Amino acid sequence: MLKKKDLQFVPVHHLVLWKRANGEHGRTSNVSREYSFSVSKPTDPSLHTAFPSFFFHRLSFTFMETAIRIEGASRSSKFQDGLALYSRLEPCLYPSLNPALVLGHDISHHCPSLMYGELSGETLVKALGLIDELEALPREGEGSLIDIGSGIGKQIFTAACVYAWKRCIGVEIYEKRAKLAEQALQRWKSKQSSIPMLRTRVVDFACDDIVEIEMEGFQVILLVSAAFTDTLMRSIAKVLDSQAVGTLAICITKALPGPKWEVVHKSEREEPWGRAWLIIQKKILA
Ligand SMILES: C[S@@+](CC[C@H](N)C(=O)[O-])C[C@H]1O[C@@H](n2cnc3c(N)ncnc32)[C@H](O)[C@@H]1O
Numbered sequence: 001m002l003k004k005k006d007l008q009f010v011p012v013h014h015l016v017l018w019k020r021a022n023g024e025h026g027r028t029s030n031v032s033r034e035y036s037f038s039v040s041k042p043t044d045p046s047l048h049t050a051f052p053s054f055f056f057h058r059l060s061f062t063f064m065e066t067a068i069r070i071e072g073a074s075r076s077s078k079f080q081d082g083l084a085l086y087s088r089l090e091p092c093l094y095p096s097l098n099p100a101l102v103l104g105h106d107i108s109h110h111c112p113s114l115m116y117g118e119l120s121g122e123t124l125v126k127a128l129g130l131i132d133e134l135e136a137l138p139r140e141g142e143g144s145l146i147d148i149g150s151g152i153g154k155q156i157f158t159a160a161c162v163y164a165w166k167r168c169i170g171v172e173i174y175e176k177r178a179k180l181a182e183q184a185l186q187r188w189k190s191k192q193s194s195i196p197m198l199r200t201r202v203v204d205f206a207c208d209d210i211v212e213i214e215m216e217g218f219q220v221i222l223l224v225s226a227a228f229t230d231t232l233m234r235s236i237a238k239v240l241d242s243q244a245v246g247t248l249a250i251c252i253t254k255a256l257p258g259p260k261w262e263v264v265h266k267s268e269r270e271e272p273w274g275r276a277w278l279i280i281q282k283k284i285l286a
Contacts, residue, residue: 078132079125082162085197086121092191093157093184101176102152114174115227116151117273119252121158124222127250128163130265130280131220136248140164141201143219146171148210148236153181155222156203157188164199171206171213178207211235215242226253226276233257240283247283252276260285 107114131137138144141164147155150170160168172178182205192198206213211232221240225233237256240249248264249256253276255263265280 079162086158086161112227113232119224138219145220146218147222160200167202173209181205221249224252249281251279255279
């Protein structure tokens, strides 16, 4: 754990960086939850000249705002170790990928909903951090997550690495992608016992049309829905009618339609394919 004494103020124009004793530094927005500080005057007298007290008061105020933001950042940073673990695992899960097979040019011409695009792990982690801030993340080992349109399964494995779920389930309509997810799952299972950090009990995939299946209860639903047609979104909303009030949906660019799903967060993100909206919705009506 980083101690307060390991931190010192380093003024750079009006921007303040935290500097670790080992010389490493970063902007406050990158601060991990290990960093902590209180608003106090720097002990180094040379900094008192650099910061006249009236300026320091303003600075303190800025720090208080930053502290609030850091508290928020710490919620998503608690998933960072899992994200790093997933990055290390990914090459083992997908040792040789044929991009043409994954992209499925043969089918995505027919329907935009079948278009392939991966969400970044950072955005998934950001979304889970926001859900945690809303106090809506299920207790460890008790909640289930589903990725509707799970592609080759990357978000499911990421989710399983970053948090302890009871179940992480992916449903994918396109057979060739579902098969790649299944192959990755076999490799995952062979690793599971040797990596104690993998705390999610069940990871599974189904090759199916989400509109055709009977949904059990999930606490968190992921929809990388940017290319989904409005018709598909309406059908998905209908399928999700069975979900309990309080269920959270992470949607990318296209939100679930209807009055049952309230938008509780919306922000812009940079995804591998371009700009996208991260939308978090909460089911408010049965
Ligand atoms: C944009 S990709 C996202 C893949 C994955 N979630 C990720 O982020 O890595 C969307 C996926 O949804 C799938 N899909 C589209 N319609 C579907 C449906 N009705 N049922 C299940 N999957 C569907 C597509 O085939 C595609 O692989």
